[in-house]
Amino acid sequence: MDDDPKDVEGKGAVQLENLRKEYGDTVAVDGIDLDIRPGEFLTLLGPSGCGKSTTLRMISGLETPTDGDVFISGDRVTPQAANKRNTSMVFQEWALFPHMTVGENVSFGLEMDGVSKAERETRIEQALEMVELPGYQDRPATELSGGQKQRVAMARALVREPDVLLLDEPLASLDRKLRQHMQVELKQIQEELGTTFIYVTHDQEEALTMSDRIAVIDSGEIAQVGTANDLYEHPNTKFVATFLGETNIFEGTLHSTAGGSVVETDDVEIAVAESSDRNGESVAVAVRPERIAVASREADLGVANEWTGTVTETIYKGSFNKYGVDVGGTELQIEQQVDGSEKFEEGEDVTVGFAADAVEIVPE
Structure with a gap:
């Protein structure tokens, strides 16, 4: 040159x-x-x-x-x-x-x-x-x-x-x-x-x-x-x-639908807002811990992805509580602001969920 x-x-x-x-x-x-x-x-x-x-x-x-x-x-x-x-x-x-x-x-x-x-x-x-x-x-x-x-x-x-x-x-x-x-x-x-x-x-x-x-x-x-x-x-x-901040990664098979897409993992099915032409492909999806809501067992969060799970760990981090929640064998990491929200203890059954637009498809 x-x-x-x-x-x-x-x-x-x-x-x-x-x-x-x-x-x-x-x-x-x-x-x-x-x-x-x-x-x-x-x-x-x-x-x-x-x-x-x-x-x-x-x-x-x-x-x-x-x-x-x-x-x-x-x-x-x-x-x-x-x-x-x-x-x-x-x-x-x-x-x-x-x-x-x-x-x-x-x-x-x-x-x-x-x-x-x-x-x-x-x-x-x-x-x-x-x-x-x-x-x-x-x-x-x-x-x-x-x-x-x-x-x-x-x-x-x-x-x-x-x-x-x-x-x-x-x-x-x-x-x-x-x-x-x-x-x-x-x-x-x-x-x-x-x-x-x-x-x-x-x-x-x-x-x-x-x-x-x-x-x-x-x-x-x-x-x-x-x-x-x-x-x-x-x-x-x-x-x-995974390097820039904490995140939840799910791996599964992508299936296109009229309203978006779903990713089928071994344990759960995840609705994704993003439409894709990769029907049948193996993909990974990411969801940030702060995008996941956690509430009492009886709650209805009104989001596309919602399950019942059990709290496996509770960590107080000052401005937020960090939870581990087992959902059918899948461990979710969740961060919830300390703003008067209910606090959950280990072993407690809870409802967790997140919107379809909280899910990001990332290449394997």
């Missing part, structure tokens, strides 16, 4: 074209194609070892692709070294220099870029203001809390004014409360700057909270790309359905 600018519009746009990375006989990334829009917060989401961090490192130039190309702002950068690309990276362990002050850590990249001292001081002050650490220039890095270190790492990356900021699980070592707080702050910073953020995580909550779009990666390949709502409500594979 030649070095002419690729037809990708906008500063900070990133395009991955048939990107592949092999380590000996192991394929870590297997032909990824992905367009990332200028100013977008895109998350690479997947389990450990799926290839998401390797993909990020190939974008940064820290890894060389076995095959394929990386384009940034329309330019092919595949042959370029990491320091020649207008990107910055924030790592999981932040990689601050412990013998330096906050200001010296933030200034390091600017010094390497040959920025004058006067401009460095101005940009350091602006970057620390941005991450809510004004006046911390002279603070030793060793005296910072975990959250403060994460902010300094962000300031060090942002001070160089990159077209693309790459973040490799930067919140993983923070406690839950601080991590949730930083998720909101990171998204606010990204929106204020308009910089393209590419974020790697295995944490579904992080992905759902911050992302404009999410690329779910499975075994080195992209399984699905879309908004959080698209992926959660309309997964196109069983992997996406």
